[in-house]
Amino acid sequence: MKRRTLLSLTTATALAATPLLAADPPEDADLADTQTFSYRMLDQFPTLDPALNEETAGFHAIRQLFEGLVTQDSSGNLRPGVATDWSSEDNTTWTFTLRDDATWSNGDPVTAEDFVWAWKRAADPATASPYAWYIELSSIENAADIVAGDADPDTLGVEAVDEQTLRVTLDQPLPYFPAMTSYATFMPVHQETVEEHGSDWTDPRNMVSNGAYTLDEVSLNEFWRASKNPEYWGAEDVVIEEVTGYVINDVNQALTRWESDEYDMLEPLPAGSFPRLKEQYPEAAHSVPRLCSYYYALNQREDAIPELKDPRVRKALSYAIDRDVIVEQLLQGGQSPAYFFTHEATADFQEPQVEYAEWSQQERDARAKELMDEAGVDSLNLKLIYNTSESHKQIATVVSQMWKQKLGVETTLENMEWSTYLDVRKAGNFDVARSAWCGDYNEASTFLQILTTENEQNDGRYSNTEVDELMAESRTSDNPQELYTQIEELLAEDMAIIPVYHYANTFLLDTAVKGFPMQNVENNWYVKDFYRVADE
Structure with a gap:
């Protein structure tokens, strides 16, 4: 089933159709005396700086501490954040009206200039944001030149008309631009705090934020904790008083601790455990669509091994993976086999006709062997890296066995903690890298853009000029979905990456916690929407 957000909006004015309130417990709800929420994290987030964030763990925390122009409701539809409404006559010039009661945690007002400064900072090469490309992707005027270092950040097409009015000028029409601003990169930061403390501004002793919660403590590789922000504009509707995230790398230990009531939410579940846990905890175990795709990146850089530069070898490696075994025997949580990159639940996405997806596994295996013979490869040794996780380990082990048995490929598996893994992957010190991409907004370009040169x-470092040209064309097309389909077919022909599966979000949630957004396929949850009922 396709779920739609305001991404399809092309009308002149976008006004909130959803309530402005945060948590909204029924009048007869028996609220718990202690209002807390806690959850498990697989890895320590590398940063809480919105401009420097590039991964999910950090975004979950940043979403509680900071608030952008818009947020999302339980179904993923846009709703007011700092902006009360937004409008455009042509999808090129967007005007956001900011609420006059938004304040920073130190009591300063949140103004349009805060967004202007934060966005220029994120685009500025001096900041070295790993998500500067996202500013460019949004089509803000001059963003591409600024990110490339060819223009001054002050020329970015964003202007504070007055304290409560933000005007954004794009290089081309983009009807889903407001949806893009819900991501961390577009959140405001407090200029004086950043300038006074430099890289230490995110320390709990220094941080000034504008979200529903303020940062209390970060214990590296152990936990982070935040408490309700009394200066938040919607504070009177925030029920949960304290948020805690616990870093627990071992998912089996994480399950044991959840069963001991040490915290409220365990995400994701141990591979293969969902059927058992659903039977054991029918009201607490959930599987819902999640806008993420799991894949293996293949090193195609100049210094990569020559075999991986041959699309025949890349196809052979992909074809030899029995995805049904992975999703039905290992994961067992509602995931689906992936033969293309974009998640099948993406709004308006038209699934491509990928030939090998229609074959039996026996046919894929046979063709994989033929391709290796055609490429003249009779011996291949690969290094496959993944971040520490029992699920990633199990999948990598099974995949390496499939490659060995079917193609004679030897694979060395290397696991590493999250921040090290990110550094190693970014430096290209791998042959194959466990990867995943979660949509920053609900539209196919959020996936396909990352495979541009x-x-x-x-x-x-996959590169195909036709893919680059089609992606550029899609940004001004009246019907980009047709172009996205063509791009997916090119990616499959090149085997740019190896798609493995499309996510479902499997998790355990204490039944006392209410308000979790089960229908938000981006898995963007805001603790301000939660409340805890008394145990029955």
């Missing part, structure tokens, strides 16, 4: 997230 110059994209910072294209760690394998």
